[in-house]
Amino acid sequence: MKAAVLKSFGSPLVIEDVPDPTIGTGEVIVDVVATRVLSYMNEVLDGTRNYALDLPIVPGPGGIGRVRAIGPDATRLAVGDWVFCDPTVRSRDDCVAPDIALQGLTAAGPGGMLLQKHFRHGSFADQMRLPTENVKRLGAITSEEATRWCALGTLLVPYGGFLAADLRPGETVLVSGATGNFGSAAVSVALAMGAACVVAPGRNEKILDDLVRRFGDRVKPVRLTGNEDDDRESMRRAAPGPIDCVFDIMPPSVSPTVVRAAVMTVRAYGRVVLMGGVGMAGGAGLELPYPWIMRNCISIHGVWMYPPDAASRLIAMVRAGQLRLEEYQATAFDLDHANEAVEHAAANGGPFKMTVIRP
Incomplete structure (x- = not known):
């Protein structure tokens, strides 16, 4: 598959072919349709923000896509479902104080870095692998609407x-x-x-x-x-x-x-x-x-991020008309122009503006 890879801080993203992700128990593979570019992503990639990233890595926190493959523990998801990919990955062996990594962005502490070694690659790619619980169903949308739904990550x-x-x-x-x-x-x-x-x-x-x-x-x-x-x-x-x-x-x-x-x-x-x-x-x-x-x-x-059920609750608020994704104006780039997308996001990071990569 094609991906944008960060090989060293301060260097441009390299657009290249990388191995397709392989699925394991408790995991889902998603075809990425649209993913937002943070307004400060340039500061992450050049090292200014000093985010914890074990390079090389495919950056990109979360996105909108369609399920390609599911593991044996998924009982509601189906291949082809439109989903939100939640980047907040939590360890499963401590429900009281789980370690956290933001897939494709950063990690908190040694435990978060361990998570990042497995769920390391983010959404600036054709496909990504996520924990099953991080894949949230959206219901029926169109490919064009996927761009607008990227606003979930901000909200x-x-x-x-x-x-x-x-x-x-x-x-x-x-x-x-x-x-x-x-x-x-x-x-x-x-x-x-x-x-x-x-x-x-x-x-x-x-x-x-x-x-x-x-x-x-x-x-x-x-x-x-x-x-x-x-x-x-x-x-x-x-x-x-x-x-x-x-x-x-x-x-x-x-x-x-x-x-x-x-x-x-x-x-x-x-x-x-x-x-x-x-x-x-x-x-x-x-x-x-x-x-x-x-x-x-x-x-x-x-507060760092949000609880595990927040994405599904917010999706329901959008579906009910309580939140209007139409407030957001998006500019889209293809994956080959990921570096241009990062530059555009840095220069256009105001309210209700989004820069989106559509692989």
């Missing part, structure tokens, strides 16, 4: 955060990083889950206006100034009442003071979800006052 990240925070209908949410690719997805997911109001802070007024245009007056935009105390007060005033949940998805380049301003808007007994990258590239970490956390009974949830 699932904030969905996992809100599930961890037990977001409930009628609550008020603040999304720190609302003008970014994952942050704008968080706005749409929070509203789909029944949030009464989403406070959306940011510096880009054009994007803030676009969020209001898309979702109406349940979105309350706040233009940030860079002054921590003033911004915190502006965010609180924008909310119609106490802020129940703060969701942070800021990238590594952002100052922790920006994140702290947002986090400390949450009400007493409120919840904070940290899914961003502050501190991952070095520099100061996020400092929060111990007395404020303790006396206000603040719950802080560090």
